[in-house]
Amino acid sequence: MxxxxxxxxxxxxxxxxxxxxxxxxxxxxxxxxxxxxxxxxxxxxxxxxxxxxxxxxxxxxxxxxxxxxxxxxxxxxxxxxxxxxxxxxxxxxxxxxxxxxxxxxxxxxxxxxxxxxxxxxxxxxxxxxxxxxxxxxxxxxxxxxxxxxxxxxxxxxxxxxxxxxxxxxxxxxxxxxxxxxxxxxxxxxxxxxxxxxxxxxxxxxxxxxxxxxxxxxxxxxxxxQEAYEATMRSLIKSVETKDLYTRGHSERVSRASVLIGRRAGMREDRVASLRYAGMLHDVGKLGVPTTVLQKAGRLTEEEYEAIQQHTVRGREITKDLEFLGEAIEGIHLHHERIDGRGYPLGLKGAEIPEFARIIAVADAFDSMTTTRSYRGARSIEDAVVELRNCKGSQFDPVMVEALVEAVDAEGWDVADTLPAVPPVPIDALPSFASDDDDPTAAGQLGLPSAAPDDASELVDDASVGGPGEDAS
The missing domain is CATH 1.10.1760 (Arp2/3 complex 21 kDa subunit ARPC3)
Structure with a gap:
């Protein structure tokens, strides 16, 4: 006691x-x-x-x-x-x-x-x-x-x-x-x-x-159920070992996804599947070369394409896990955009599965509100502003507002995010600073010239200002 x-x-x-x-x-x-x-x-x-x-x-x-x-x-x-x-x-x-x-x-x-x-x-x-x-x-x-x-x-x-x-x-x-x-x-x-x-x-x-x-x-x-959880924990641990700056990210994205799903009126059995999707949304990084994930510097076109393939790899890794059900498409398509400029299929609007639209918002929200090597965590208020700025272009407006309402009602534990730190100069970044969930990292470290004019097609969120602005 x-x-x-x-x-x-x-x-x-x-x-x-x-x-x-x-x-x-x-x-x-x-x-x-x-x-x-x-x-x-x-x-x-x-x-x-x-x-x-x-x-x-x-x-x-x-x-x-x-x-x-x-x-x-x-x-x-x-x-x-x-x-x-x-x-x-x-x-x-x-x-x-x-x-x-x-x-x-x-x-x-x-x-x-x-x-x-x-x-x-x-x-x-x-x-x-x-x-x-x-x-x-x-x-x-x-x-x-x-x-x-x-x-x-x-x-x-x-x-x-x-x-x-x-x-x-x-x-x-x-x-x-x-x-x-x-x-x-x-x-x-x-x-x-x-x-x-x-x-x-x-x-x-x-x-x-x-x-x-x-x-x-x-x-x-x-x-x-415990066997399912053990399978997920094993996969997540493997991803986090390979990509150090995703540590804790999967759990937070999963939790935010569940908040959105419930606020949007989703049935509880689908919420359970959505939780799995959030936990495993980045599992495809197991199929991306470690040298690419941990690279400091400008990505080549081949490396950029390898990063994009993590969604396809995620589907390949999870397709035989029958208990995931609808979650598999959420894992596969969470980088699609409402305006059709996402990947891997370039789907648009309602063509994008509901799970993928939810995870896209949750993924961006967590990326913005946690500290990365090159910048401190944004406040929840700033993150909400960025999400709303991207409604209708990158994010489903319904899912953005569902997250905002859920966070207002239930809160988002500050203890779950790392303390903010001053941005680190690019030349001081460690080798694993390339973060495909964050547009600031992509914008600073550089994409190949053939890449889109902002980093939003590579990551979970859209640039809404000039170079260096991020909505991650």
Whole structure:
């Protein structure tokens, strides 16, 4: 706990205090019959923590969730609060403070969800009378949704305070994928509650077997996602080793692309693919000679053409990675321009795939707001001005405004950019200063005479002034 920032520590103390109060209050109000149901359900929750499936960092889906939903349906708010607080005794979490926070968070979640269920439906402890769908199924699904949202909000707040990141970024980045597992687990929770109301604790055996199959499916999905991530990390590391000034660039372009995609109303499955495209947009540099990437001085026509080929090489490298899907065209075509003066195909306007139009904006924004060897980082405000100046010529106006709105709403962490430094004289630049993402580098170091009159066809952004002006 000592390694947490002060706001996160205060938040943890608040959540634990509220959760503890709810546990004490609930324990004083249960009947003997309710305690006889709480104890075996609590034991199942503790056991279920051994079988949690990680979806993302900080987030896992446990087979305890159906038990939580069943306890809400069977016992209402007070009984469910005690059942879920039992997670404090689960040995899966390494630190006691983590278990304490989780227990308190689940207690609060169970209380809120249970109160919603009690208001809408009827608890099922004991053989139920004749009940309609509206008295059980609908309240159960609503309570499950409330449980997920409440749990998500409490968890997002802790992660955001602990890691100084945008709550919206945490919500979309770590919790959106839990919606489908939670819905399926809600159905299992309802099944468990109904069977339990007739058969008692033995019913758990009838429901938990198919539940474990579902858990295995989600675990396989999580393992496959991790394999995809490992593949991307390996490719990105190779690119960054070869082209030193792209270090961290891929992650930032990916994040900016996701901001644009969500602001533009893109479906979440496409946003996930867009994230891959942003991460791997420069992977084709693996096919560009290192001597060209690291050259200081004027590029020959052959070297200029080799740089341009990185988009084609990127498509060749990624075309067999089926999980990338739509991302492959984004990787291939992110240097196209709205006015048709881009490469590799010279596409124009709506001919350019949406992913490529998004990455072009994100790529330019990151290039402008990070420090390079020959100039300091531009401010976000200056970068926005340059992007807007290039709307309709190089960049899709819709995507530019989507990025501006997203950055205004969620911010762009200054800590993610390198501190600005005074420009370095050309003759003092290291050998790896040739930066094909930045028009200042291209303009200063020189393109062959056959190249376009500004560096914008080579890089991600357009010159909007005289020589040396950049919109990277």
């Amino acid at each position: 000592r390694d947490l920032p002060v706001p996160a520590r205060l938040y943890l103390i608040l959540v634990v205090a509220v959760g503890a109060g709810l546990v004490v209050f609930s324990s004083l109000r249960l009947s003997r019959e309710e305690w006889l149901a709480v104890l075996p359900l609590a034991a199942l929750v503790i056991l279920a923590k051994w079988f949690a499936s990680d979806l993302r960092a900080h987030v896992n889906i446990s087979v305890g969730m159906p038990i939580a939903i069943a306890s809400v349906i069977l016992l209402g708010a007070e009984g469910a609060t005690l059942v879920m607080a039992a997670v404090v005794f689960a040995p899966a979490a390494a630190r006691f403070s983590t278990r304490l926070f989780n227990a308190a968070m689940f207690a609060i979640t169970a209380t809120v969800s249970g109160l919603v269920y009690e208001h809408l439906g009827t608890t099922l402890l004991g053989p139920p009378a004749s009940l309609t769908v509206w008295q059980v199924v609908v309240p159960s699904l609503v309570a499950a949704a409330v449980l997920e949202v409440t749990n998500g909000l409490l968890l997002v707040a802790m992660i955001a305070l602990s890691e100084h990141v945008s709550p919206l970024r945490v919500w979309y980045g770590t919790l959106a994928e839990s919606a489908l597992p939670m819905f399926i687990y809600s159905i299992f929770g309802l099944m468990l509650a109904v069977v339990w109301s007739y058969a008692g604790p033995i019913s758990a055996l009838l429901v938990l077997a198919p539940l474990m199959v579902a858990r295995w499916v989600f675990a396989e999905f999580a393992a496959r």
